[in-house]
Amino acid sequence: MPTSLGLFGTGRLGSAIRRLADARDDLEVRWAVGSEGPGEDALEAVDVAIDVSTADAVADHLAWAHRTGTDLVIGATGWDPSLVDGELPVRVLVAPNFSLGVALVRRLTAVLGAYAAATGSAGTPVDLAVAETHHRHKVDAPSGTALALREALARGAGTRLEDVQTTSLRLGEVVGDHEVTVTTALETVILRHAAHDRDLFAAGALTAAGWLTTRPHPGLFTLDDLAEDHLRPLLGDPAEQAGPGPTTRSTTADAHA
Known part of the structure; x- marks a missing residue:
């Protein structure tokens, strides 16, 4: 059964994510909304949503994810990291860059x-x-x-x-x-x-969404957590020098914007 996907943001990156997702049999995009779309309360719960919208919208999208029990990947720009402090009822992945x-x-x-x-x-x-x-x-x-x-x-x-x-x-x-x-x-x-090509970040966002849904417990994750699965065998112990730290809590996306 395909993973159901929602998309907050229909700009350059959001459009690229939708195009790549639509081409895959294991994903089903249920909705994609921009700033002029319906409010969060009108959106159905999905397996995972990707937020590549704006800083001002992240708080509402997080609240919606909490209410609906939807996992959320956040690649939006410049929002307050305190929004994900404390215990989270769903899986949330924050990525300053999806590459x-x-x-x-x-x-x-x-x-x-x-x-x-x-x-x-x-x-x-x-x-x-x-x-x-x-x-x-x-x-x-x-x-x-x-x-x-x-x-x-x-x-x-x-x-x-x-x-x-x-x-x-x-x-x-x-x-x-x-x-x-x-x-x-x-x-x-x-x-x-x-x-x-912006497809680099679109593909990375979909990889992050799929990986997030496989985590055994709710909580906060970063792309570094996903990258450990891919990079630790390549780098060994030196990778620990740049392991999860304050950097991974950065909430300013860049090339995806």
């Missing part, structure tokens, strides 16, 4: 930060930076992913967030480009993730 590639880069960023700390302890000045570029329509800056990468780099390096230079550009129709840089007088090490 497993970005989850991999975040883990490697923490390792790079530790390398920078070791280099700096030898008396060599080290510069840390995160740069991101997105399409001209994106409002928030820095992006949620840039903030997550900055936090991972600072944590790995044992330094303050303010010590990581963070820059943003809004150019053309760039889907999402993030770069982490560690520079000394002797070398530069760069990690980069470039998204070529």
Whole structure:
């Protein structure tokens, strides 16, 4: 029996999610609503809903999920993380970015930060930076992913967030480009993730929704929890340096916006 799916948000990412979901036999999109759609009370319960709407709508969507017993994936922008504090009656997954590639880069960023700390302890000045570029329509800056990468780099390096230079550009129709840089007088090490198509995030959102419904208990999850299943065999213990922490509670989505 197909998993029933609801969709809050019918913009660029929401439309991509719907298109990919409609092409799958194991998913059934029961409804997709935008800002002008019916209120939450008019929506039927589904197995899982994906929220890629706006910050102002997240509180209402969470309340609806609680009332209806619907699991919820949140990829919306800039909402208050205290909304998911405390015990949750349903499964909720929060994702600042739906790309497993970005989850991999975040883990490697923490390792790079530790390398920078070791280099700096030898008396060599080290510069840390995160740069991101997105399409001209994106409002928030820095992006949620840039903030997550900055936090991972600072944590790995044992330094303050303010010590990581963070820059943003809004150019053309760039889907999402993030770069982490560690520079000394002797070398530069760069990690980069470039998204070529918004379908990357749409597919990741559907993967997150399917994974969330298999969790044995209600509660709060992040894409890092899902990524552990995929990345831990690849990274081993170093992945623990960027394990779930404050970064995973970031609620500012980016390239999906």
